Amino acid sequence: MSLAVGDKIIFKIQRFSSDTDKKEHYEDYEVEYRKDGMMILDGLNQIRWEQDGTLSYRRSCREGVCGSDGMNINGVNMVSCMTHISDLKSSVITIRPLPGFPIVKDLVCDMTDFFNKYYVVKPYLVEKTPPPGEERLQSIEDRNKLNGIYECILCACCSSSCPSYWADPDYLGPSALINAARFVLDSRDEGKDERLDILNDKHGVWRCHTITNCIPACPKELNPTKAIAELQQTIVSRKY
Ligand code: SF4
């Protein structure tokens, strides 16, 4: 289905308030396709600003940087500001909050557990030696090892699509693990061993069953499965 400016699309949005509702329901909104390149976030803003100010969703940067607008769109996790309405080729677009997280209101989930797991992996460079007079230098080769992992925007689309994450409430999940890899593989980090000890756990890297749902879910085209496999290899090779 191709879209032309002026066409109408239905957004079927899951509504729920943890304050007042016992169960979720869907409401339909008519959205006008106003410009080529219009994103799902533009449609949500149109609804909130012109039809229903009670609709809740997170967003900030509107350009794929802040990671706050992860949601499930026509059955696939995506960030709304990077999802072209025209790419969905559908006159009815169903939007739900990210699966697997408690809903606070409408498309807003409680991300406390997700971020607690992120902090568990120590997502920062650990320093043990005194800093040099100037910056800690890194070769171009070592810097390039971080490509494909440092770009994570913590949108949670991967963890929310991971069956192991749904099944094991203590599993760190692909997002925390790709961020762990970002620091384990950083030549400047001096905290590898303590970080790998945390990851070497049945709720850490070994919970990944290589189902790879997390790869197509990533709006930044990262590969958490590969990063987790690299962490597993690093842990195994450390033992010998
Ligand atoms: S590959 Fe691992 S982390 Fe990714 S979805 Fe599968 S189990 Fe989850």
Ligand code: SF4
């Ligand atoms: S790895 Fe991709 S899907 Fe997962 S949190 Fe980072 S940006 Fe989002």
Ligand code: FES
């Ligand atoms: S609004 Fe920031 S990533 Fe979409």
